[in-house]
Amino acid sequence: RLRRSGYYARRLSLSVAFMKPRGTIMPVSSDDLYYDESMRLQETQDTLTFLKNLAVLWGGLPSGKPLRVSVVLSDLVPASEHQYSLFENPRLERLTQAVDLINERFGKDRVHYASIHDIDQAAPTRIPFNRVPAASEF
Numbered sequence: 001r002l003r004r005s006g007y008y009a010r011r012l013s014l015s016v017a018f019m020k021p022r023g024t025i026m027p028v029s030s031d032d033l034y035y036d037e038s039m040r041l042q043e044t045q046d047t048l049t050f051l052k053n054l055a056v057l058w059g060g061l062p063s064g065k066p067l068r069v070s071v072v073l074s075d076l077v078p079a080s081e082h083q084y085s086l087f088e089n090p091r092l093e094r095l096t097q098a099v100d101l102i103n104e105r106f107g108k109d110r111v112h113y114a115s116i117h118d119i120d121q122a123a124p125t126r127i128p129f130n131r132v133p134a135a136s137e138f
Contacts, residue, residue, distance in 0.1 A: 002045055002073055002076075003045045003096070003100060004100075006078060006079040006080075007045070007076045007077065007078060007079065008043040008044055008045050008076065008077045008078075008079065008082050009041065009043065009044065009045070009050075009073035009074065009075065009076055009077075010040060010041055010042075010043045010044075010074075010075035010076075010077060011038055011039070011040055011041060011073070011074045011075040012038060012039055012041055012050060012053050012054060012057070012071070012072075012073060013036070013037070013038035013070075013071070013072040013073075013074060014035070014036075014037055014038070014054065014057040014058065014069075014070070014071055015034070015035065015036045015068075015069070015070040015072070016034070016035040016036075016061060016066050016068070016069050016070075017033060017034050017066070017067045017068040018033050018034065018035070018062075018064035018065060018066060018067055019064070019065045019066075019067045020033060021064070033064075035060075035061055035062060037057050037060060038057075038072075038074075039053055039056070039057065040075075041053060042085050042087065042088075043077050043082060043083070045093075045096065046092060046093070046096055047096060048092070050073070054071060099111050099112070
């Protein structure tokens, strides 16, 4: 959706709210029930970059049962203002564009990264509170 909208992101945030432990009598610190971390990125649209950095943030999670998980891309830059980096890999960008074109032509998730193979079964697209998803998102 970020690429379709013509933006790059410079920040990735992960927030997790945890369930209060069962049988807890003493008040639990809100720090124990909530995890909120973010990291700055070189502006990107690359799924692999997002997944790699999300894994780093996820690795810092404390133990507990998640109740709510939120992943946010922010500090957005319009594609027209994107500044290329010496470290960008143009081949990787073309690969991402090819995957997007195949999925647009033949249907959602015809081609996807192996690490997210079962994602649709785990977290199907829902209608969020602030907008109605495009048909291509289902």
